[in-house]
Amino acid sequence: MATAVKRKTIYEELREQGVTRREFLKIATAITMALGLKLKMVPTVVHAMETRPRLPVIWMDFQSCSGPTESFIRSYQPSMQKVLFDMISLEYNGALMAGSGTAAEEHILKIMNEYPGEYILAAEGSLPLLPGALTIAGRPAEETFREVAAKAKAVVAMGSCATWGGIPAAKPNPTLARAVTDFVPPGVPFIRIPGCPPIGEVMTNTLAHIVIFGTLPEVDELARPKAYYRHRLHDKCQRRPFFDAGLYAETFNDEGARQGYCLYKLGCRGPTTYNACAELRWNGGLSWPIQSGHPCIGCAAPNFWDEAPFYARVVQLPGAQTTINPERVGAVMAGALAAGIAVHAAATVIAKGRIAKKPDVKALKDIEIGQ
Ligand code: SF4
Incomplete structure (x- = not known):
């Protein structure tokens, strides 16, 4: 059985890039502000960055228009660059990565084996039950999703197609599309971030929250982060x-x-x-x-x-x-x-x-x- 590999902390990685302690504290303070946390939370953010490695994220795109990815890369506070380079390690995203084919699919397996229970599976789009409607590397997408989700720390469903089924599941639903949350294996926590697309900051903040606090943010009865879905x-x-x-x-x-x-x-x-x-x-x-x-x-x-x-x-x-x-x-x-x-x-x-x-x-x- 594979064991988790010891990774450098966020702080160690920043130091290797030549970031000074003073600059690091500025980065941590900026992230605290961007997340809407109070100033007294700066030490918590500093501690998280000193002790936690960047969060590995596998971002899979199913029956989707890639709207959540497009919205994610337009997040301002915190910016996608800040989240991407300082907090998470985006290991796979069909719309953004340069790699493709066998090498890309093998990379998913590598992350699953090296970081079991540590990576986040961000999923956008719905999953079809109609045989042959969507395959990834020749396999039914639903099968691949279940396999990657089973070893994830948590699943983050990005967008209305992933959370509720969305447009692919609208009548007459020709591919028998369902929300990805219907396929999350028992025992794996998940969170829903609905929207067509969701707001970029809600996605980046949710990932940043997981990095800093090590858990999913508080959710409502529909598993949506309370901080962003509590108001009409x-x-x-x-x-x-x-x-x-x-x-x-x-x-x-x-x-x-x-x-x-x-x-x-x-x-x-x-x-x-x-x-x-x-x-x-x-x-x-x-x-x-x-x-x-x-x-x-x-x-x-x-x-x-x-x-x-x-x-x-x-x-x-x-x-x-x-x-x-x-x-x-x-x-x-x-x-x-x-x-x-x-x-x-x-x-x-x-x-x-x-x-x-x-x-x-x-x-x-x-x-x-x-x-
Ligand atoms: S106030 Fe009017 S425009 Fe605004 S949300 Fe309510 S119904 Fe819509």
Whole structure:
């Protein structure tokens, strides 16, 4: 039976590259900040880097568009370079590595044999049960996945296809695709990082957490890291004040859309989607879909593709989680005064197609709350 090989610590590797102690402490502090940890955690990060080797990662790509890999390499905080060169050792990634063919497949075996129970298997894409639908080096992908997962420290499912089945598993699911998490051998821990694709920082931070603390981060009941999936987009959305005031874009090209009003009526699924898009945003915090004028399509939620159409109002707002009923306000805005709703002041929000600058919030609040 193979035994684990003693490896150099992260600190030792950095010293060999000519990094001074002072520079090392700066790197550790920068990583602490990038992970959103408090300054008092710097000694913990320093200790981890002094005592732990870089984390070997085998990143396998199954039925996927490589979106998670594309997003991963665009992580800003911490940057992919920092994670890649200072914290992990990316041993295999079909989209990024130069090697291919037999040499690449043999390298997976080498890592499995040299670091049993130490490497992370990051998996993106779904796995098909249809015979012959996906093979790697002539073998069914599912078989290879089970084999590599069995010796892993943990499996990190990257993206909605790996976590829920995603687009390949959407109806009619011609390849009988399933989430990779359905194939994780018993006893091997796993974590789900859903999103189409997931946010780069969520992936790099999760790997960095494993390096520093030696364990997976705390997860919710769906095995997602709590730190990034605990909030509904709707509760962190910058358009929420418009939602609460009953101001909605009715089309992508109306005055409401230009004013940045709530996108609920254009099919926004923010009220039922849990992700960190509103907090971390994308491209180094530059923007995110709703900020850019596009409704959330709920890409981090299970079965999001089968719940299309995307631009129709399909989300049912949980009554206890909203302060106003947009359906009722919508009726008001459409001029349905005859319905007998006490909407006199609400109608001032939009009168004869004209959007008022200041909605009568009191009147809107008078409208029945919830259903
Ligand atoms: S419905 Fe969508 S756009 Fe409107 S506040 Fe909620 S998340 Fe934001």
